[in-house]
Each structure stands twice: as structure tokens, then as C-alpha cells.
Amino acid sequence: MIFPFIWSILTSFMTLSESLQFPPTIFPNSWKLTNYTDVWNALPFGSFFINTGIMIIVRVVFSVLFSAMAGYAFARIKIRGMNLLFLIVLLPMMVPSQIFILPQYLLMSKLGLTNTVTALIIPGIASTFGTFLMRQFFMSVPEEIEEAAILDGCNYGKMFIKVMLPLAKVPMISVAIFTALFAWKDLMWPLIINMSPDKMPLSSGLALLQGQFTTNYPQLMAGSIIATVPMLILYFIFQKQFIQGIASTGSKE
Template sequence: MKHRRITVGTVILNVLLFVVAFITIVPFIWMLLSSFAPNSEIVKVTGSLFPRPSTVSNYVNIQQRFDFLRLFANSLLIASVKTIIVIYTSAVLGFVFAKMRFRGRTLLFGIVMSTMMVPWAVTIIPQYEMMTQFGWLDTYTSLIVPSMISAFGIFLFRQSITGIPDELIEAAKIDGASDRRIFHRIILPMSHNTIAALAIFTFLWNWEDYLWPFLMITDEKKQLLAVGLKQFNGQYGTDYGGLFAATSLAIVPVIIVYLVFQKQFIAGIASGSGK
């Protein structure tokens, strides 16, 4: 009886997960099919639920509609640079909070964590004023510097590095290794799961960021892809086919990053939550 109860519960859980996954993926399937359909088919009131794909002109005309390749490269550059910086700074600060002993460590860590509770919208105006005073408007510096430190990343690394035995670090110090060498030769290699998890989150957040690049960058050649997609909105209508085609290509880097770090991502999240 107990075995049957577990089996029925597992089946029900799998069915619920399948339903949720199906509901989640349907909009992406609809978008992908629509990217191969003309606008007349997409906006048709009558007809099937999914547009009938019949053309590739939406993809062919993307570069003619706006400088897709330049915006794509800009977004890829900024998202990659910010991801690398956030991973390194989070790892350093996570190591400090996890293994360094100094007065006020717990209080300082609490202050860092409390910043996660402050809505980002509250800081938009102060940050905008700072960027204006620094003369960083219309530069990539205004996109990179404000997001170099991630409280979420620090939390993930602190939880992960706390699990590394202190005896291993003490042994390295006895052998003459400095804190810098210990961090780069021991801590970072043993934190690859956390690195993968944070890389996916950070890359995704920066890749789809719209409001801050929209406020900071005015030069169309420097603009990012998320902002550039708005150019499909015309005065009298929207080129839905072209918009869906560009969006379909825009999500490719995110999918690639997730597929590359998938196993480490799941292990890193499980490790962090287990702490």
C-alpha cells in the first residue's frame, strides 16, 4: 500500500510538472512559429492557435530593418564583461566573508544582504544623477560600473566557500601560500558549480536589461539589442514577424550559456540552498 501511494504521488507530481512545463514553453513555440509567418497570418483573428509558417523573409530582412549584428555584438560584449566582473568580485568578497576573521564581519555581511531588499527602481534616480556628474552618459562605463558588485553573487559564493574545509586552507598557508594564491589556486577551482550558477543568472539579467541601457545610451551604434528591438514598433503598427524573428535570435546566447553550464548550475543551486 505504501509503495502504491508513493507511485501515485510521483505520477501526479510528474503530470503537474509536465503541465507547468507545457504552459511555460507554449509562448516560445508560438513565437518561433510566428517568426516564420507573415504579419497577416500572425494578427489573423480566425484560424488556428499557432500561425502557419510560410516564409523566411522575417529573418532575411532583420539586418535591413535595423543594425541587428552590431546591437547583438554590443549586448554580447557588455553581458559577458559584466558577468566576468560580477563572478570575480563575488568570489573575492564571498571568500572574505566565509574564511576571513575580522571584527564586524557578520554586521557587514548583513548590510550587504539588506541591499537585496531595496527595490532597484528606488536607486534609478540617484544612479542617474551620479552618472551625469561623472560624465559617463552615453558610455559603457555607466552600464558596467554600477553593477560590478552583486549581493546575490556574494551570498552564493559565501555559502559555497563556507563548505570548503578550513584544514585545507591552513595546510596551504603552512606550505607558504598567500591568501591571493589560495583564492586563485584552491577556492576558485572548487567553486566551479557556483561560478556556473551565477554566470547563468548574471548573463541572463544583463542580456535582457532594457531600462538602464535605454536611459544611459543615446548613440544608436552603442545601443544594446534589448533596446534596439523597440524599432520594430512603427507609428501605425508593429512588424510582429520581424520582432519575433529578432527575439528568437536574441535568446540563442542565453540558451547556449544555460546548456553549457546546466549541470554545474543545478549542482551550484542545490549546494547553496543546502547550506
């Protein structure tokens, strides 16, 4: 698993001729940082990081909020047709995501949002997976807790905010982690909806290094390493929460 990362790092210090040699050269003859400086100057990495950060933060906030609200409603509100409505919500998980690209693009086009950062955010502010995960958690919470809150004078809104959300910390972290990861590596949608480099996130911005006929692989690897470092730093900082969030998706609280 770690070999492709090592190969990328070694290639990022090679010259173009060294990266194309056959048989392949594992270690560069001389370690150069010019690929990093060249790719940083060739692409607006500052805009890439800003766009990616905005996209991730807004997606995570709204996705966690909407997933928690919808999951609680599906788990606790008993009305006729709720199970059918939940099945409809789950339908996007049962078909390839590429099916939704055309209607999403037409919608963004009619709203005049093509080639904007907003167009990167809107399709990801609601999560079917997050709704399902939060519903399963709220269904595992004993109803006696809600009954006690109602006896203390809580309505549904107050009970949701002050009682249920504090209990749902772990699944909310899980939704936030998966939303952030999906947003970070989202490639196809940003390439379709945005054409200006200063409106692209990191994933689609790096695709600009892929040439039609030839590709400067050392610069491509250098750009990939630059894009990977922030996520690795965040992982080491929030390693405990990351592992806890991933583990909670496979166990019942």
C-alpha cells in the same frame, strides 16, 4: 511553457494581416523569411550582438572575481563589525532594483558615460547575490584546509588563489551563469542610459520594434527569435555546467 515559443516562431513567418486576424491564425498560409531579412536590415543586429557580448563577458569576469573575493573575506576574516558590514551589502537584495536607477543614472551622467557601452557594464560588475553565494560556500569549507595551507607557508592571498578558488569552481559557475542571464535580459537600464541604437544590447534594441500606435508583430517575433538563438546554442553547449550551477545554489557542498 513551450507554447509561447512555438507561437512566436509561427508568427514570425506570417504576414502582418495574418497576425492580426480574429479568430487567430495558428499556421501561416505561406511560410516567408522576409520578416527575418527585413528586421535584420532595419536594426543594427551586429552592434546589438557585439554590445551584448562585451557587456556579458566583462560583467561575468568582474562579478565572479569580486564575489569570490568579498565572499571569502566575509566568511573567513574575523574583525569587529564584519556582520554589520555584510548586512549592509545584503540591503540591495531587500529593496526593488528600480530604486537604484536614478542614482545610477546621475552617477553615469556626471562621469560623462551616458550613451556608452561602459554605462551598460559598470552597474553589473558587482553582485550582491554572488557575494552571498560565495560566502555561504566558503563558510562550508573546513578550516583545517586553511590551517594546512598556512603551515605550508601560504599567506591569505596565495591561499585564496591556489587553495580556495579551485575548491569554489561550482559556485563560481553559478555566479557566472546568473550574471550572464541577468545581463542578457536586462531591459530597463539599457533603455534609460542609452539612446543610440548602436550602443544598445539586444534586449533594448528589440524594444525599438514596439511602435507607439502600431506594431509589426511578425517582425517583432522574428527579432525575438534571432535574439534567442545564441542563448539556446550556449545552453546546449554548456548544459552540464548550467544544470550543475543551478543545482548548487540549493544545496550545501
